[in-house]
Amino acid sequence: MGNDRPENVAGTDRRQALVLAAFRRIAAVGFEGLRTRDVASDVGVNVATLHYYFPTKEALIRSVVAQAMLRFGATLPHGGSAGEQLRGHLEALRQLLHHDLELFAVLGELTLRAPRDTAIAAIFRDIDEPWYRQVRELIQRGVAEGSLSPGLVADDMAALVISAIKGVSLPTVVSNRSQRIDQTFKQLKRSLGLAIDEETE
Amino acid sequence: MGNDRPENVAGTDRRQALVLAAFRRIAAVGFEGLRTRDVASDVGVNVATLHYYFPTKEALIRSVVAQAMLRFGATLPHGGSAGEQLRGHLEALRQLLHHDLELFAVLGELTLRAPRDTAIAAIFRDIDEPWYRQVRELIQRGVAEGSLSPGLVADDMAALVISAIKGVSLPTVVSNRSQRIDQTFKQLKRSLGLAIDEETE
Amino acid sequence: MGNDRPENVAGTDRRQALVLAAFRRIAAVGFEGLRTRDVASDVGVNVATLHYYFPTKEALIRSVVAQAMLRFGATLPHGGSAGEQLRGHLEALRQLLHHDLELFAVLGELTLRAPRDTAIAAIFRDIDEPWYRQVRELIQRGVAEGSLSPGLVADDMAALVISAIKGVSLPTVVSNRSQRIDQTFKQLKRSLGLAIDEETE
């Protein structure tokens, strides 16, 4: 038919669309409520087509995981002084928490699934420990540089920072979620000795 | 007939056994993997027997929720000076985190389910906000009493405390979970100005 | 306990109560919706108690059948001239149709069940054929006696009478069921040559 419709040109597009749809479904209804048929119909294709791109549901999920990790990894600090890096990292996360609710819903689902899914566990292992180490090192350097409060115990502080970030990222039923996020980050910065600027969403 | 327990004790026991089995299954495999047949066979009864006690799977889950909330509620502070209460609360949670892994696995599942289950959401609403207020008030009083660091911003610090606790309570794949818990609590106490004793599990 | 409550004195009462409850349930929800638990709870006893009186559900149903046939059999003609007997029979049925809706609901259910339930089929065989013969004979005698229209073909007329009675006895969704019953009987009498009096319910 002289078909040159863009969505058919690249199978990659369709693949990507399916991953995105699955991502959104998981954010909305969790793994518990994830149905391949729904994902397919969100994209406007048949379930069989979904299985053409992803042999199994698990394969689809793995792609979703990869995507989530990619989005999350972008907030990791790089460049600048230790204090600046830490501030940048926290700020990036705070922004993400305000604007990408779906990402954290998915990350939450993945976190709970990790203990029973070795593939996800492996990914988390690759994220969690480096994240902790990086934060700890930034704190150490920041203290040494004088850009953070003197006397901070880097090990403990890093653990607190990461715990707190994980904690605020959980879905919550209280109405003032945004406020709690800002409070938590404000206090984290205060505890670290970082200047607290007027924060905006 | 020398039995001095009334006949409904058996029924109560079985009910309780089913709730406990469901609790453990949820902790192990999440809501996603919860099967009534498994719960029943864990207790050594037929599925139909489960339905004799709980008309629906949801009814069983509700009982599990109630149980989880009961266990968690027991850690809420009461009695003593503000500083002591806060320390007691944190210590109770720390102990629980070390010893009742299952409870937090279930609470995690419930947290993720809350946005799509109004019944669970209602329960969380009744827990979350009071918890925050209580912690905030304890901090305010503790600062006024002089048992906590002067200059703490109670609102923000309360938000941080709660976020951090939620964060450490999430299941984790890293091997040094115990250590992270202790680090987080140590730092929390330090930030609050509470004395840090030698902590043991 | 010096128990002398009448309902416990005679198991017959309880049996009877169960049969009646089953009867009503069948009238209301058909065999399709008949549940032993409902019948038992209508009478205020445990299902196990029902099974004490009736070993199986089928046994209970058979008792219901017997009861229904008893009620129906009471309308069969006896005594008087042929014309009077026929009129009496029709009038008894007409009255019953107006006042004992439940009976005909149950008879309808039984009629449909008969082809696949030999026990019920046997009972119907014992009712149907004699009924037909009796009506036919009454018509023959009535014509001979001059109390019915001359020239009636007794075989055919008997078949019509019985068909018509069965037909009106079926449950109907039209609002004017009562009217249809009276019309049918009026026409039946007219066709038979019986006087039509002012009929009342």
Add this chain to the structure above:
Amino acid sequence: MGNDRPENVAGTDRRQALVLAAFRRIAAVGFEGLRTRDVASDVGVNVATLHYYFPTKEALIRSVVAQAMLRFGATLPHGGSAGEQLRGHLEALRQLLHHDLELFAVLGELTLRAPRDTAIAAIFRDIDEPWYRQVRELIQRGVAEGSLSPGLVADDMAALVISAIKGVSLPTVVSNRSQRIDQTFKQLKRSLGLAIDEETE
């Protein structure tokens, strides 16, 4: 691809086959005994396939109802003088009663179900009243035209005709069902003043 039937014909066939199988099952074992697995296996497919075509058992039943009504509706009179129409209608029904036992078994089941199934009740309401009115009008016109007995009370006679037809259409355990059908129709025609020809099945 040389296939000149569009691809959905297969689907339509299977749908139709399922409806027919359900129709037969209901005729044989009633709603009480209707099992989706049986219907599916009658057609030689998996139960899941049945659910592919009919989301629920009720949806399947509704299709059966529609089919039954279609078959029945085909007997309604149309064309010719009043007397001829009436005779044609009666004759069509008589033939159907002799040859389509299943249809009347299903109609019987539906009749009993109507009081507790609003969807079926609605359909019957649309059939019953028009049927009565049409028969009554034919009788009126027939009397006026002189093709029926003078002096017939159209209201009552119509009620009798319909009752009698419903009555003979019920399943019966007597061996001489065919005979009773013919007798009933013969007498109906006689009462109406229609000529009685030699009737054959």
Add this chain to the structure above:
DNA sequence: AATGAATGAGAGTTCATTCAT
């Protein structure tokens, strides 16, 4: 590349029936 049709395995739930007490 895409689909309609089909399926096996299993899910939650129901129900007549049994049994110890």
Add this chain to the structure above:
DNA sequence: AATGAATGAACTCTCATTCAT
């Protein structure tokens, strides 16, 4: 005579997956 507790068998319905086209 009566019951609470328990069960096996069966039911409708769901879902990831397959396959011919």
